[in-house]
Amino acid sequence: MSASANSGVGPVRRFSGRSKRVLPGFGLSLGISLFFVSLVLLLPLSGLVVETSGMGWDQFWFTITDSRVVESYKVTLWTALAASVFNGFFGLLLAWILVRYEFPGKRIVDAFVDLPFALPTAVAGITLATLFAQNGWYGQWLAKLGVEVAFTPLGIVVAMAFTSIPFVVRTVQPVLEELSPADEEAAVSLGASDGRVFRKVIFPSLWPALVTGVALSFTRSLGEFGAIIFIAGNTPYVSEVTSLMVFIRLQEYDYAAASAIASVVLLASLVLLFAINLWQGRYLRRLEGR
Amino acid sequence: MSITIDQISKTFGRFHALRDVALDIPEGKLTALLGPSGSGKTTLLRIIAGLESSDSGRILFGGEDVSNLHVRDRNIGFVFQHYALFRHLTVAENIAFGLESLPRKQRPSKAEIRQRVEKLLEMIQLPQLADRYPAQLSGGQKQRVALARALATQPRILLLDEPFGALDAKVRKDLRRWLRALHDEFHFTSIFVTHDQEEALELSDQVVVMSQGQVEQVNTPTELYAKPESRFVFDFLGHVNVLSGAVKNQKLVQGDAWVSLPGNRSEQEAQLYLRPHEVHLARAPSVHARLPLRIDAVSLIGSEVRIELVPEGWHSEEIWEIGMSHNEFAQQNPSRGELWFAVPDVGHLFSGDNSQPKTVDWLYVEAANACNM
Amino acid sequence: MDTGHRRVGDQPWVRRTLIGIALLVAMFMLVIPVVVIFAEAFSAGWSTFAGNVTDEYTVHAIGLTLFVAALTVPLNLVFGTALAWSVTRFRFPGRKLLITLIDIPFAVSPVIAGLLYLLLYGRNGWLGGWLASHDVQLMFSWPGIVMVTVFVTCPFVARELIPLMQQQGSEEEEAGVVLGASGWRIFRKITLPNIKWALIYGVVLTNARAVGEFGAVSVVSGNVRGETNTLPLHVELLYQDYNVVGAFASASLLAAIAMLTLVVKAFVEWRQSRPIVSTPEKEVS
Numbered sequence: 001m002s003a004s005a006n007s008g009v010g011p012v013r014r015f016s017g018r019s020k021r022v023l024p025g026f027g028l029s030l031g032i033s034l035f036f037v038s039l040v041l042l043l044p045l046s047g048l049v050v051e052t053s054g055m056g057w058d059q060f061w062f063t064i065t066d067s068r069v070v071e072s073y074k075v076t077l078w079t080a081l082a083a084s085v086f087n088g089f090f091g092l093l094l095a096w097i098l099v100r101y102e103f104p105g106k107r108i109v110d111a112f113v114d115l116p117f118a119l120p121t122a123v124a125g126i127t128l129a130t131l132f133a134q135n136g137w138y139g140q141w142l143a144k145l146g147v148e149v150a151f152t153p154l155g156i157v158v159a160m161a162f163t164s165i166p167f168v169v170r171t172v173q174p175v176l177e178e179l180s181p182a183d184e185e186a187a188v189s190l191g192a193s194d195g196r197v198f199r200k201v202i203f204p205s206l207w208p209a210l211v212t213g214v215a216l217s218f219t220r221s222l223g224e225f226g227a228i229i230f231i232a233g234n235t236p237y238v239s240e241v242t243s244l245m246v247f248i249r250l251q252e253y254d255y256a257a258a259s260a261i262a263s264v265v266l267l268a269s270l271v272l273l274f275a276i277n278l279w280q281g282r283y284l285r286r287l288e289g290r
Numbered sequence: 291m292s293i294t295i296d297q298i299s300k301t302f303g304r305f306h307a308l309r310d311v312a313l314d315i316p317e318g319k320l321t322a323l324l325g326p327s328g329s330g331k332t333t334l335l336r337i338i339a340g341l342e343s344s345d346s347g348r349i350l351f352g353g354e355d356v357s358n359l360h361v362r363d364r365n366i367g368f369v370f371q372h373y374a375l376f377r378h379l380t381v382a383e384n385i386a387f388g389l390e391s392l393p394r395k396q397r398p399s400k401a402e403i404r405q406r407v408e409k410l411l412e413m414i415q416l417p418q419l420a421d422r423y424p425a426q427l428s429g430g431q432k433q434r435v436a437l438a439r440a441l442a443t444q445p446r447i448l449l450l451d452e453p454f455g456a457l458d459a460k461v462r463k464d465l466r467r468w469l470r471a472l473h474d475e476f477h478f479t480s481i482f483v484t485h486d487q488e489e490a491l492e493l494s495d496q497v498v499v500m501s502q503g504q505v506e507q508v509n510t511p512t513e514l515y516a517k518p519e520s521r522f523v524f525d526f527l528g529h530v531n532v533l534s535g536a537v538k539n540q541k542l543v544q545g546d547a548w549v550s551l552p553g554n555r556s557e558q559e560a561q562l563y564l565r566p567h568e569v570h571l572a573r574a575p576s577v578h579a580r581l582p583l584r585i586d587a588v589s590l591i592g593s594e595v596r597i598e599l600v601p602e603g604w605h606s607e608e609i610w611e612i613g614m615s616h617n618e619f620a621q622q623n624p625s626r627g628e629l630w631f632a633v634p635d636v637g638h639l640f641s642g643d644n645s646q647p648k649t650v651d652w653l654y655v656e657a658a659n660a661c662n663m
Numbered sequence: 664m665d666t667g668h669r670r671v672g673d674q675p676w677v678r679r680t681l682i683g684i685a686l687l688v689a690m691f692m693l694v695i696p697v698v699v700i701f702a703e704a705f706s707a708g709w710s711t712f713a714g715n716v717t718d719e720y721t722v723h724a725i726g727l728t729l730f731v732a733a734l735t736v737p738l739n740l741v742f743g744t745a746l747a748w749s750v751t752r753f754r755f756p757g758r759k760l761l762i763t764l765i766d767i768p769f770a771v772s773p774v775i776a777g778l779l780y781l782l783l784y785g786r787n788g789w790l791g792g793w794l795a796s797h798d799v800q801l802m803f804s805w806p807g808i809v810m811v812t813v814f815v816t817c818p819f820v821a822r823e824l825i826p827l828m829q830q831q832g833s834e835e836e837e838a839g840v841v842l843g844a845s846g847w848r849i850f851r852k853i854t855l856p857n858i859k860w861a862l863i864y865g866v867v868l869t870n871a872r873a874v875g876e877f878g879a880v881s882v883v884s885g886n887v888r889g890e891t892n893t894l895p896l897h898v899e900l901l902y903q904d905y906n907v908v909g910a911f912a913s914a915s916l917l918a919a920i921a922m923l924t925l926v927v928k929a930f931v932e933w934r935q936s937r938p939i940v941s942t943p944e945k946e947v948s
Contacts, residue, residue, distance in 0.1 A: 021753060022840055023753070023849075024840070025748060028745070029745040029748040030745075030749040030753070030755070032742060033749050033761065034761075036745075040810075040814050040817055041765075041814070042764075044776075045767075047783035093685045093688070100670070101678055103682050109686065110929075112689060112693045112694060113693070114925055115697065115925060118875075118922075119921040120875025120876070120895045120917045121875065122877040122896075123700065123898060123914040123917050126902050126911070127696045130699060130911075162692060165692065184669075184670045185670065188670065194671045197671045201671075202671060219769075222772070223770070223771060223772025226878050230899075243878070244774075246778060250781070255778075255781070255782060259782060262774075266775055270770060272770065273769070273770040
């Protein structure tokens with residue numbers, strides 16, 4: 001065998017220092033990532049901190065506890081909650097039929113689940129508003145039942161549920177796929193009823209993913225804007241969401257107030273995000289036995 | 291090209307993967323790094339390759355320090371445990387990858403590369419699979435392609451991480467023989483990692499036994515098997531029967547069992563290690579040993595009959611195993627539930643804290659006694 | 664022995680009921696809305712639709728939207744790939760934090776995203792004041808729109824790549840290094856073919872979101888018709904002007920992009936689920 005190990009043909013890379021990375025591109029890729037994260041994410045976030053810290057506690061408190069704003073928190077919270085609970089049920093149902101059953105059009109339904117992610121929120125907004133309007137395809141039937149959706153908080157729930165249902169389906173689906181048929185077969189062969197097997201065997205392995213999906217759906221709903229404003233009617237104290245409050249303050253050129261309200265929403269979302277990440281990390285560790 | 295491993299240490303967090311490992315790998319030999327999982331053997335192999343860096347110590351190839359040389363420039367061949375074939379390249383493209391990666395000045399022409407690849411494909415006896423993708427190959431075929439890919443750039447050092455770990459028994463045996471033949475033909479310096487003692491003993495010129503980040507013993511397979519220098523090596527290399535007791539009046543005693551230790555005047559705790567082939571069975575105790583055992587199971591499969599026995603009137607942590615030829619078995623006809631006596635021919639005595647065993651040879655002692663009479 | 668019933672929900676009546684309910688929900692929630700978009704867009708006939716789509720302001724909005732996407736997608740492609748490479752191929756302190764940070768745009772309301780940029784780069788902003796004194800205006804013009812769009816869409820490529828690259832591990836790349844390949848060669852020949860489909864899907868998602876972003880853009884755009892109006896903002900303007908058919912005509916273009924995204928995703932998933940070629944694996948490991 002010829003050729004030499006290190007007789008010095010071509011550039012010979014020698015390490016300096018202790019860190020010896022085998023794969024190339026550590027400096028470059030991390031450099032790009034950090035530069036980007038700092039410039040695109042962290043710098044603007046710090047701008048918000050600067051703006052709010054400049055306004056003084058009293059004024060800050062006054063702004064975020066203004067009664068119209070407080071009403072908007074309430075509306076946002078309960079509609080987001082309602083929407084994510086709805087999505088918990090129907091997201092699970094959709095995931096279940098997509099994993100467990102074969103039926104014509106399954107691939108199409110599977111593809112359509114992602115529609116809310118792909119469809120611009122403004123388009124979703126005007127579409128839902130049109131559907132649920134008094135003379136719309138859904139609105140006219142609902143009106144006969146005495147249910148009003150468009151221009152009421154119920155419209156907010158509809159918009160939120162629409163935009164965030166994929167979160168539940170896409171988090172639950174892979175877990176359902178991984179469930180071992182043997183556990184269920186064992187339970188069924190021992191004579192357990194389906195309901196019992198679902199509660200005792202399936203649900204325990206499913207619920208961490210379901211909670212994650214519902215929490216993601218909730219977080220997304222808290223911040224939703226585009227789809228909501230067209231259908232909500234935006235009546236002060238009744239159907240204004242907090243994102244809209246921020247937007248209104250911005251239109252009034254009251255940047256300080258907008259920042260104060262935004263910082264409340266942002267804090268809530270970030271806490272939720274970190275909680276979800278921690279939670280996911282923990283249950284994944286448990287499932288993988290790490 | 292010889293390899294010198296000079297005081298290599300490596301920690302992962304709080305885990306000491308390697309502690310001051312020093313080792314010489316002779317040129318042109320096939321060396322096995324043998325040890326249980328977590329013994330640091332794979333880490334050592336990766337440090338030699340340059341895929342991992344050590345916290346301290348040096349690696350020398352043919353006397354030259356390569357510790358700070360990037361893996362790319364060490365010119366070694368490395369076969370990964372799970373082959374790491376490029377799944378989007380064909381077999382031929384996989385093999386050609388190293389050659390095509392050479393700097394332009396050293397790179398052979400396209401035609402030459404094609405020729406080299408063809409030769410390598412013939413060497414691994416798979417010329418008909420040149421255009422297949424890795425996913426279309428069986429485990430054994432993948433392993434061969436991985437070897438051909440590693441050898442394409444003609445490295446003088448070949449490193450293999452658990453080369454036969456993922457293969458079934460039959461394929462493993464074939465590949466072992468093939469690798470040995472390949473090595474004998476080209477004589478590169480090779481190191482392979484394994485946890486399989488049989489594989490290490492059968493395939494290599496030199497075995498390095500590792501445990502808990504340290505080298506336990508280095509020797510040729512024959513010497514290693516015959517003269518293990520520590521309890522660990524003894525335990526790790528095949529089955530061993532142990533009589534653990536106290537030395538009194540030149541006898542090792544535990545319960546109803548004893549073995550004479552002529553000339554041993556120390557009085558302390560000791561363990562006698564006996565390989566299955568170093569003991570034979572008898573209906574009655576011999577003059578130098580009384581080891582009553584009851585037969586628990588008889589296994590007829592294989593070139594030897596393997597008999598498992600349970601101590602009677604004394605105890606042993608593990609079951610005893612004694613081998614006998616089918617011929618002997620037919621004559622003596624030991625069967626389940628019977629009480630027999632084990633008679634050691636050669637044994638290895640570990641006494642006190644001494645990690646080095648002393649070999650006791652009763653056949654020799656008897657022969658000597660017979661001469662004296 | 665009840666052989667037909669081995670897993671929960673296998674009985675025909677349970678199956679039919681569940682599928683029935685789910686399909687009904689999917690129909691009302693997901694399918695009919697898409698139908699409505701196109702029905703409304705064409706409700707006044709083909710020629711009106713054509714007129715609406717070729718309207719001067721609509722054409723400008725389409726152009727601006729495509730321009731924004733054309734800047735955003737390559738930026739996030741580079742960033743997402745670099746981030747995925749650094750967090751899946753190396754261990755370093757703060758790695759987990761970096762993975763969490765990249766999720767922030769998912770959790771931040773688009774309006775707040777817009778606000779963040781406005782605060783920093785607006786005329787009274789921290790950097791904006793300094794920029795203004797140098798005659799640079801980023802907000803209420805196209806650079807601002809690009810900036811917030813980059814913010815909103817930056818997780819998509821990385822999110823698609825990280826799980827895949829983690830699962831694939833770095834053994835193939837290590838093998839490439841041992842064989843002496845340069846970093847670029849390793850990336851191009853080994854990594855890229857392995858992540859190609861996830862990368863394409865990440866790009867398509869980034870594009871869909873970049874084209875359709877509304878909340879963040881509406882904060883920083885200033886909504887000047889024919890200047891800083893993107894297609895989603897244009898939809899809003901028309902809708903507010905009670906030009907519903909016009910609004911849906913523009914919306915149908917965005918919906919078409921969304922449908923295309925779904926098709927690409929289905930195709931990518933089909934490609935990924937399929938092994939490169941069938942495997943005649945005979946040996947057991």
